[in-house]
Amino acid sequence: MIRLLPIASSVIIVSFAVMVFRRYLQRGGAHLLVWGIGLTMFGIGSFSEAYSTFAWSPTVFRLWYLTGAILNAAWLGQGTVFLLSRRRGTARALLVLLVLGSILATWFIFTTPLNATRFNSDETLSAQYREILPRAATVRRLTPIFNIYGLLTLVGGALYSAWLLWRKEIVPNRVLGNLLIAVGALALGFASVLVRLGLGDYLYVAELIAAIFMFGGFLLATSRTGLSTAAAVSSP
Amino acid sequence: MTPARRAQRPALTRSPGYRLVVPVLLVGVALVTVVVLILAGGVLFGLIP
Numbered sequence: 001m002i003r004l005l006p007i008a009s010s011v012i013i014v015s016f017a018v019m020v021f022r023r024y025l026q027r028g029g030a031h032l033l034v035w036g037i038g039l040t041m042f043g044i045g046s047f048s049e050a051y052s053t054f055a056w057s058p059t060v061f062r063l064w065y066l067t068g069a070i071l072n073a074a075w076l077g078q079g080t081v082f083l084l085s086r087r088r089g090t091a092r093a094l095l096v097l098l099v100l101g102s103i104l105a106t107w108f109i110f111t112t113p114l115n116a117t118r119f120n121s122d123e124t125l126s127a128q129y130r131e132i133l134p135r136a137a138t139v140r141r142l143t144p145i146f147n148i149y150g151l152l153t154l155v156g157g158a159l160y161s162a163w164l165l166w167r168k169e170i171v172p173n174r175v176l177g178n179l180l181i182a183v184g185a186l187a188l189g190f191a192s193v194l195v196r197l198g199l200g201d202y203l204y205v206a207e208l209i210a211a212i213f214m215f216g217g218f219l220l221a222t223s224r225t226g227l228s229t230a231a232a233v234s235s236p
Numbered sequence: 237m238t239p240a241r242r243a244q245r246p247a248l249t250r251s252p253g254y255r256l257v258v259p260v261l262l263v264g265v266a267l268v269t270v271v272v273l274i275l276a277g278g279v280l281f282g283l284i285p
Contacts, residue, residue: 144280
């Protein structure tokens with residue numbers, strides 16, 4: 001089971017990322033490009049978890065921590081900032097900060113020595129990373145900053161969109177789609193906090209729930225079913 | 237909003253269940269988000285190890 005969960009998450013997230021990149025190529029839009037990058041990071045994180053249930057690799061562990069634990073939520077949230085921000089300059093300035101922060105985090109994680117002797121392929125990475133990555137490592141202090149930004153922008157943005165469209169009484173598929181995205185992102189944020197509290201076994205389940213809800217929410221929000229009208233509002 | 241425009245609205249937006257459940261879910265998810273943000277803040281400021 002421990003092997004199947006991250007594999008299932010990877011398959012869903014890769015399909016999701018391909019769909020978002022394809023939509024970006026058809027329509028353009030910085031939010032789609034940034035979401036695609038965030039989803040690719042989510043996919044790399046899930047793939048790293050799947051790989052680590054078979055073998056140890058310091059590079060794979062570092063990629064897991066970088067993309068799965070630090071960056072993916074913040075990049076997904078940055079996509080939402082581009083979608084909702086009326087001031088392009090603000091969104092671009094935040095993107096520059098995120099890129100600089102991501103470079104810094106990459107440098108820290110790839111220069112931090114790891115304690116590989118504590119690795120056990122029968123345990124989830126989230127349950128054992130505290131033993132592998134030194135407690136005093138600077139990169140561990142950076143993690144909550146990225147995750148708070150990601151949670152605020154991704155969940156907050158989805159809830160704001162849902163509330164706005166609900167008040168206007170239009171496109172209920174986008175209201176419900178945004179709610180699903182918010183719940184999926186929240187599941188991820190909640191699991192990340194549980195990991196910090198020492199309950200790391202729940203992360204793989206939460207990632208699968210997040211992948212299903214966010215992908216389902218995106219499909220619902222972008223569908224042109226009988227739920228929707230021809231009303232023109234910005235779509236994801 | 238003209239009557240013609242209002243007539244284009246999908247039936248679901250006028251159903252009592254939709255009108256009631258969506259705000260309840262929005263508030264519920266928002267409250268849990270605040271709790272998670274407080275916990276994440278605790279981690280950031282070293283209050284949670």
